[in-house]
Amino acid sequence: MKILTCVGTRPNFIKITRLSECFEKYNSVDYKLLHTGQHYDANMSDVFFNELGINKPDYYLDAQGDSQVTLIADIMVKIESIFKKWKPDWVIVPGDVNSSVACAFAASRNGIKVAHLESGLRSFDRTMPEEINRIIIDDLSDLFFITEPSGTKNLLAENKNADLLKFVGNTMIDSLVKFMPKIDASTILKDLNVDGEYAVLTFHRPGNVDNIRSLKKLVGLLSKIASKIKLIFPIHPRTKNNLEKHGLSEVLKHPNIVIAKPLGYLDFLHLLKYSQFILTDSGGIQEESTFLQVPCITIRPNTERPITIDIGSNQLMDLDEDKIFQAISKILSNRYQKSQIPQLWDGRASERIVDILMDTAQ
Numbered sequence: 001m002k003i004l005t006c007v008g009t010r011p012n013f014i015k016i017t018r019l020s021e022c023f024e025k026y027n028s029v030d031y032k033l034l035h036t037g038q039h040y041d042a043n044m045s046d047v048f049f050n051e052l053g054i055n056k057p058d059y060y061l062d063a064q065g066d067s068q069v070t071l072i073a074d075i076m077v078k079i080e081s082i083f084k085k086w087k088p089d090w091v092i093v094p095g096d097v098n099s100s101v102a103c104a105f106a107a108s109r110n111g112i113k114v115a116h117l118e119s120g121l122r123s124f125d126r127t128m129p130e131e132i133n134r135i136i137i138d139d140l141s142d143l144f145f146i147t148e149p150s151g152t153k154n155l156l157a158e159n160k161n162a163d164l165l166k167f168v169g170n171t172m173i174d175s176l177v178k179f180m181p182k183i184d185a186s187t188i189l190k191d192l193n194v195d196g197e198y199a200v201l202t203f204h205r206p207g208n209v210d211n212i213r214s215l216k217k218l219v220g221l222l223s224k225i226a227s228k229i230k231l232i233f234p235i236h237p238r239t240k241n242n243l244e245k246h247g248l249s250e251v252l253k254h255p256n257i258v259i260a261k262p263l264g265y266l267d268f269l270h271l272l273k274y275s276q277f278i279l280t281d282s283g284g285i286q287e288e289s290t291f292l293q294v295p296c297i298t299i300r301p302n303t304e305r306p307i308t309i310d311i312g313s314n315q316l317m318d319l320d321e322d323k324i325f326q327a328i329s330k331i332l333s334n335r336y337q338k339s340q341i342p343q344l345w346d347g348r349a350s351e352r353i354v355d356i357l358m359d360t361a362q
């Protein structure tokens with residue numbers, strides 16, 4: 001059996017770290033990895049391959065594109081030529097990024113079966129490009145690997161075949177479990193000169209950082225939070241550029257705000273694990289904070305990961321300074337109850353996925 005996993009972005013890399021070792025126990029599989037090149041620089045790509053011991057990709061597409069459409073198109077054209085030379089039986093695509101939708105589409109048109117990791121998640125917000133990607137990938141998929149109960153419910157509501165829906169847990173948590181000793185050993189707090197209590201902020205979604213109104217609100221919020229607790233902000237290049245472009249970057253010099261470049265996985269997870277809370281607009285961080293039982297405030301109107309809300313570790317908020325400040329005060333005064341860890345988020349999802357895929361050859 002020939003299996004090709006296709007990755008292209010930071011969150012993708014983190015979701016596939018254990019697959020190759022799990023396939024190793026099967027002699028009958030020829031397993032390869034493809035990197036589209038969507039995220040290509042040291043901070044957003046190389047660091048994850050190095051730290052997480054991901055093998056050098058067998059194929060690198062060096063995808064180019066100055067818009068989402070040209071990037072997707074370039075990936076489709078380039079991957080098709082690989083499909084023609086090395087026709088896999090299965091293509092595995094993680095998550096909801098443009099690389100994943102491009103690879104799934106090209107695979108499907110070439111008669112190659114698609115297995116979707118993190119299938120069935122829905123924000124029900126079609127203004128998010130990722131939501132459209134999720135729907136398209138699931139429409140093209142032949143096997144659905146599901147991280148949380150909402151995934152099964154959503155896919156059944158879309159009339160997918162129940163026999164193909166596989167609730168396996170969360171491969172992002174597999175990486176957390178596997179690398180916990182290295183996460184604990186990170187010296188990032190010392191490197192950043194931080195001791196005592198702190199919170200972490202990540203903020204990069206175009207819907208939040210591409211308009212001046214929400215950037216201005218962010219600036220007000222940052223100084224208010226920094227008056228109460230030290231804030232570590234590994235700033236995404238997009239956010240930094242936009243703050244500078246609009247003359248709003250003065251806040252980054254606040255003495256209680258520690259600015260860092262986007263961090264490697266081990267350092268970032270160390271920061272997250274020992275923080276009082278995280279403020280974010282990321283998808284995956286909602287899940288990582290849930291596993292680490294660190295309270296998360298997600299600055300988005302909706303989430304495709306409702307288990308994090310149901311379980312009580314995550315709350316959704318818009319950029320309303322007063323409401324966010326109230327929530328933070330509650331967390332800091334220890335009125336926050338530690339939440340449970342969702343079912344099957346146990347570090348073994350990759351094994352389940354590999355066993356199910358190998359069973360399809362029987």
Ligand code: UDP
Pocket residue numbers: 010011014202234261262263264265266268269281282283284285288
């Ligand atoms: N992450 C990281 N360094 C950082 C910020 C995030 O390693 O400075 C990790 C984070 O722990 C998570 C992933 O990147 O595993 C999430 O990526 P991102 O927020 O870009 O994507 P999303 O999950 O929103 O699709």
